[in-house]
Amino acid sequence: MIPENLAGRRIAITGSTGFLGTALVERLLRSAPGCELVLILRPGRRGAGRRVERDILRNDAFDNLRSQLGTDGFAEMTSRRITAVAGDVTSDSLGLDADGLAALASCDIVIHSAAVVSFDSPLDQAVEVNLLGPVRIVETLASLGATPHLVTVSTCYVAGSRRGRAPEEPVDASSFFVDVDWRTEVDAARRIRLDTETESRTPANLKAFRSEAHGELGAAGIPSLAAKTEQLRCRWVDDKMAQAGIARAGSLGFPDAYAFTKALGEIAVAESAGDVPISVVRPAIIESAHSEPSPGWIRGFRMAEPVIISYARGLLKEFPGVPKAPWT
Secondary structure, eight states, rough: HHHHHHOEEEEEEOOTTSSSHHHHHHHHHHOOOEEEEEEEEEOOOOOHHHHIIIIIIISSGGGHHHHHHHHHHHHHHHHEEEEEEEETSSSGHHHHHHHHHHHHOOOEEEEEEEOOOOOOOOHHHHHIIIHHHHHHHHHHHHHHHHHOEEEEEEETTTTTOOOOOOSOOOGSSSSTTTOOOOHHHHHHHHHHHHHHHHHHHSSSHHHHHHHHHHHHHHSSSSSHHHHHHHHHHHHHHHHHHHHHHHHHHTTOOSSSHHHHHHHHHHHHHEEEEETOOEEEEEOOOOOSSSSSSSOOOOOOSSSSSHHHHHHHHTTTTOOOOOOOOOOO
16 A cells, blocks of 8 residues: 555655665665655765765665665666755755755655754754754745645654653643743754853863863874864863753753754644644654564664673673563
8 A cells, every 4th residue: 555655756855864764765665666765965075966875775774675676777776766965954945956945846745854863962953953954844845835745753752751641642732741932942052052162262271172182192283283172172062062952951851852852843843834744753762673674784873782782792791681571
């Protein structure tokens, strides 16, 4: 039923270079052969098309499909069905040029999977992507007069750290709803970033960064020392912003900036949607594949992998568990 319903449809996807996005691209190419994909991604230095080839299609998620079609057949199919578009969900109009906007306007479905998923990400970065990302999508669609079905990927942890039943309903209709204005939170996060940037450039802090850079690089030349100093300054700012995210999220009953900004993102996109139909998907923690695209397939370190590897290397001496838990 799904392949038939998607036949002849164009589907735009953000976040296609990520774990979930890569799996989604592979599954649509393999199981819905009648659809076309518009992949919106940051172009990098080599352009969006080259990045699709390098960062998505070369992934081993596509090994089975490539084996079935052959190298030439796979290349022909992907070039025919995939349109790569340079864009960025942190920019107005998604950073799309005229051709990119036309490609987006032609889509029947938009799947927004791009996200800052780190639990300790800088507050403003999480706000710009997780909160404002879906808002920018519906605003861009409105400017184009387009009304594709928007599927935005959230998280099942939007209820935060509170106890009790959390029914599948809009965040602002839930008993867990925290009555804060998402626009105020955006302004506050941006203001904290500006204040922290200013603080990082005080004479005392710059002196400390230069001293640390000199301690690491020794007698390196001035350009190297200057670059290292700036790197340390930026790291200091990001650390401060991460602390701000944890503090603000915690004050409102969320474990981290990720869940906090995802919850506000749901509210913001619902308020901003206009005529665009929306579906919100709330997955839990996603780990390796059970069977498709291949058993155990995963992209990057997720939640359990660092713990498993540490245990295997003998760095983690004990592993807590429930004795009667089933192992499969």
